[in-house]
Amino acid sequence: MIEIRIHGRGGQGAVIASQIIAEAAFREGLHVQAFPSFGSERRGAPVAAFVRLDHEPVLVRTEIYEPDGLIVLDQSLILQKLVDVTQGLKDGAWILINTPHGPEEFTHLGPYTIATVDASRIALEHRLGSLTAPIVNTSILGAFATLTGLISLDNLGEAIAATVPIKPEANIAAAREAAAAVKTLAAAGTGR
Numbered sequence: 001m002i003e004i005r006i007h008g009r010g011g012q013g014a015v016i017a018s019q020i021i022a023e024a025a026f027r028e029g030l031h032v033q034a035f036p037s038f039g040s041e042r043r044g045a046p047v048a049a050f051v052r053l054d055h056e057p058v059l060v061r062t063e064i065y066e067p068d069g070l071i072v073l074d075q076s077l078i079l080q081k082l083v084d085v086t087q088g089l090k091d092g093a094w095i096l097i098n099t100p101h102g103p104e105e106f107t108h109l110g111p112y113t114i115a116t117v118d119a120s121r122i123a124l125e126h127r128l129g130s131l132t133a134p135i136v137n138t139s140i141l142g143a144f145a146t147l148t149g150l151i152s153l154d155n156l157g158e159a160i161a162a163t164v165p166i167k168p169e170a171n172i173a174a175a176r177e178a179a180a181a182v183k184t185l186a187a188a189g190t191g192r
Helices: 014-027 103-109 119-125 137-148 153-163 168-181
Strands: 002-009 031-038 046-054 069-072 094-098 113-117 183-185
Touching: 002 014, 014 031, 014 046, 014 137, 014 153, 069 137, 094 103, 094 137, 103 113, 103 183, 113 137, 119 137, 119 168, 137 153, 137 168, 153 168
Parallel strands: 002 069, 069 094, 094 113
Antiparallel strands: 002 046, 031 046, 113 183
């Protein structure tokens, strides 16, 4: 089973991102589970969403405490230490961060494969959200597809079209742009 935790802020689309991953993985023939976790339910507050993918039915019904990978929609969660995003992260895991910085800026997080993409810039270029609150979920999922190989860009595009009712073409284009823009730094000794 592959377990993914998504960290973001209310209004950035973490919950929809988990649903899109699940939909795309289902199209790949996997069994899926996606669900959110809310603290204070307000725009801008830290939120988490969870996704499980497996070739067998997913029977576990708890939050994900030891993820195989993380998607971080807002780098300020890391920089301001608002959330310990790496809590419970498995050895050899990956972290995908929405940031204009390269992955080498985040090696302090630990011996993980670090990937970065400027999903905010890409979302703004495709007019997703507003200047002060870009909606980055679909763009970062293109980077996720490239980084992990768990879902194809075609199935991701179909999942976006099925899940996102507003500007589906712009969201798919943003995902494809981010898929080509992701930068990865493998953890020392991983050979990737």
